[in-house]
Amino acid sequence: MLTLKSVQAGYGRLVVLKGVSLHVRAGEVVTLIGGNGAGKSTLLKAVCGLVPVRRGAVEFAGEDLTRLPAERIVSLGLALVPEGRRVFSSLSVAANLELGAFHRRDRQQVRRDLEELMGRFPILRERASQPAGTLSGGEQQILAIARALMSRPRLLMLDEPSMGLAPKMLAQVYDILAELKRSGTTLLLVEQNARAALKLADRGYVLETGRIILQGTAAELQEDPEVQRAYLGKGYREVWE
Amino acid sequence: MVNRPACLPARETDTQPGRLGFPMFVQQLINGLTTGSAYALIALGYTMIYGILGLINFAQGELYMCGAFVAVLLLATGQVGLVGAFLAGMLAAALLGVALERVAFRPLRGSHPLVPLLSAIGASIFLQSLALLLFGPSDRPFPVQLEFRTVEVAGLPVSSLQGLILLTALGFMALLLVFVRYTRYGKAIIACALDRDTARLMGINVDRMVALTFLVGSALSGAAGILMAMYYNATYPRMGLLPGLKAFSAAILGGVGNIPGAIVGGLLLGVAESLGAAYLSSGYKDAVAFVILILVLLLRPQGILRGKGH
Ligand SMILES: Nc1ncnc2c1ncn2[C@@H]1O[C@H](COP(=O)(O)OP(=O)(O)OP(=O)(O)O)[C@@H](O)[C@H]1O
Numbered sequence: 001m002l003t004l005k006s007v008q009a010g011y012g013r014l015v016v017l018k019g020v021s022l023h024v025r026a027g028e029v030v031t032l033i034g035g036n037g038a039g040k041s042t043l044l045k046a047v048c049g050l051v052p053v054r055r056g057a058v059e060f061a062g063e064d065l066t067r068l069p070a071e072r073i074v075s076l077g078l079a080l081v082p083e084g085r086r087v088f089s090s091l092s093v094a095a096n097l098e099l100g101a102f103h104r105r106d107r108q109q110v111r112r113d114l115e116e117l118m119g120r121f122p123i124l125r126e127r128a129s130q131p132a133g134t135l136s137g138g139e140q141q142i143l144a145i146a147r148a149l150m151s152r153p154r155l156l157m158l159d160e161p162s163m164g165l166a167p168k169m170l171a172q173v174y175d176i177l178a179e180l181k182r183s184g185t186t187l188l189l190v191e192q193n194a195r196a197a198l199k200l201a202d203r204g205y206v207l208e209t210g211r212i213i214l215q216g217t218a219a220e221l222q223e224d225p226e227v228q229r230a231y232l233g234k235g236y237r238e239v240w241e
Numbered sequence: 242m243v244n245r246p247a248c249l250p251a252r253e254t255d256t257q258p259g260r261l262g263f264p265m266f267v268q269q270l271i272n273g274l275t276t277g278s279a280y281a282l283i284a285l286g287y288t289m290i291y292g293i294l295g296l297i298n299f300a301q302g303e304l305y306m307c308g309a310f311v312a313v314l315l316l317a318t319g320q321v322g323l324v325g326a327f328l329a330g331m332l333a334a335a336l337l338g339v340a341l342e343r344v345a346f347r348p349l350r351g352s353h354p355l356v357p358l359l360s361a362i363g364a365s366i367f368l369q370s371l372a373l374l375l376f377g378p379s380d381r382p383f384p385v386q387l388e389f390r391t392v393e394v395a396g397l398p399v400s401s402l403q404g405l406i407l408l409t410a411l412g413f414m415a416l417l418l419v420f421v422r423y424t425r426y427g428k429a430i431i432a433c434a435l436d437r438d439t440a441r442l443m444g445i446n447v448d449r450m451v452a453l454t455f456l457v458g459s460a461l462s463g464a465a466g467i468l469m470a471m472y473y474n475a476t477y478p479r480m481g482l483l484p485g486l487k488a489f490s491a492a493i494l495g496g497v498g499n500i501p502g503a504i505v506g507g508l509l510l511g512v513a514e515s516l517g518a519a520y521l522s523s524g525y526k527d528a529v530a531f532v533i534l535i536l537v538l539l540l541r542p543q544g545i546l547r548g549k550g551h
């Protein structure tokens with residue numbers, strides 16, 4: 001469904017992605033793990049057209065995304081929940097959700113989807129007229145996910161949805177993702193903290209300084225000593241003894 | 242106004258300090274609100290454009306002038322009614338604003354912030370000179386005789402022309418607020434102002450929203466120009482200069498980028514100017530706006546209302 005072929009991208013002189021290849025099949029949940037500055041967000045932005053792809057190619061459902069401007073991506077069925085949620089803080093919760101469906105022409109169905117999402121996430125209905133910036137971090141994350149769902153994506157990409165969330169909120173966000181998985185939505189999940197992500201994912205990639213250094217099924221990655229040490233927070237002794 | 246023609250009825254300066262009763266105070270208040278409503282309309286253009294592009298369009302006063310000229314020239318033909326000429330003037334200003342963004346700002350995106358500022362000042366000088374070349378330096382009276390009846394509102398004398406101007410201007414401001422808050426495109430403009438990249442992820446074409454912002458903001462400046470051409474009964478190439486600078490002060494006063502702030506700032510500035518002229522000296526009238534600008538920049542640079550409110 002989504003294919004990256006030796007993608008190079010960066011900012012100015014800085015080359016962040018040094019030839020990254022990966023793919024996501026329809027219906028799969030794929031996670032991309034990596035530490036600070038590995039280039040995870042840059043990869044998602046390159047897919048979306050927010051950062052230009054210098055070499056290589058990005059394909060989605062048979063379409064070439066490599067040179068497509070960011071505002072055209074969403075209508076192909078690709079949505080991104082950006083790092084740090086990025087809700088439109090002074091706009092109301094309802095307005096944020098409506099903007100998620102900005103490109104859609106089927107007004108009636110958009111209204112039904114809005115109703116459905118508000119039913120699924122009662123907090124959003126409760127706060128519908130409140131500025132999004134007044135929500136708590138976890139509530140904003142739910143809003144950011146719901147806003148992306150308003151575009152009816154075939155592939156949903158999430159950039160560190162667990163960032164800064166308390167354990168209870170984290171569990172709630174991952175419940176939502178698990179439900180999306182059950183309903184057949186394809187997910188590309190970027191995480192730094194790999195524990196929850198690997199539990200949910202079918203497959204995973206490990207990105208380090210702009211290169212994929214490891215890939216495999218979620219089970220394989222969970223067993224990998226290097227992953228355990230670097231991303232699952234287990235100490236050397238725990239792993240090696 | 243510096244260039245106010247002598248034939249004008251002296252509306253704002255006929256008061257003698259010392260015998261200022263309550264009715265006179267109210268009269269000055271209404272005078273101030275009338276000119277202030279024009280400042281507010283121009284300030285909305287400044288503030289919306291600043292919100293979405295982060296630049297001050299110093300040619301805003303020339304859009305005001307453009308609106309006035311188009312309306313006055315059309316009315317002078319005798320073929321077009323007042324409402325038709327008004328709308329045509331607004332449309333002309335709107336299209337000029339969009340063209341300006343295309344040629345003076347869009348090619349400079351990504352350059353140092355001073356560059357588009359210089360470009361805006363250049364555009365302003367160019368448009369003034371062009372108007373001078375096309376229409377000459379002299380004042381043109383407003384071609385339609387407007388009734389100067391004075392009506393009593395709650396026991397206070399109000400000129401019907403002022404009432405008309407004030408109501409029209411407030412109507413446009415209300416329309417703008419409805420547009421920004423309740424329509425799809427209004428919300429999309431706010432989204433671009435708040436977070437351009439995320440707006441693009443929603444499928445919003447930022448270039449189109451910038452053009453729409455120029456369209457709407459310039460139409461409002463054009464409307465202000467026509468209203469003031471009626472009020473002062475004068476249309477001339479440099480008419481946009483002072484109102485443009487004062488509206489800039491108003492936008493700063495209200496918090497640049499903040500839409501309700503531009504309205505509040507414009508009205509406040511108009512009233513302060515009018516009261517300043519009445520109670521201090523009419524000679525200080527134009528200075529009041531700039532003293533306020535300096536004080537705001539020194540004491541509260543974020544303006545009365547902070548942030549990109551709407
Ligand atoms: N807008 C930018 N301009 C210049 N350099 C940038 C920009 N954004 C990111 N970088 C640099 O690119 C590199 C990769 O950043 P990126 O945000 O992709 O990392 P990341 O894997 O998402 O990290 P994190 O887990 O901290 O979010 C970093 O060295 C960063 O400093």
Ligand SMILES: [Mg+2]
Nearest residue numbers: 040041042083
């Ligand atoms: Mg990141």
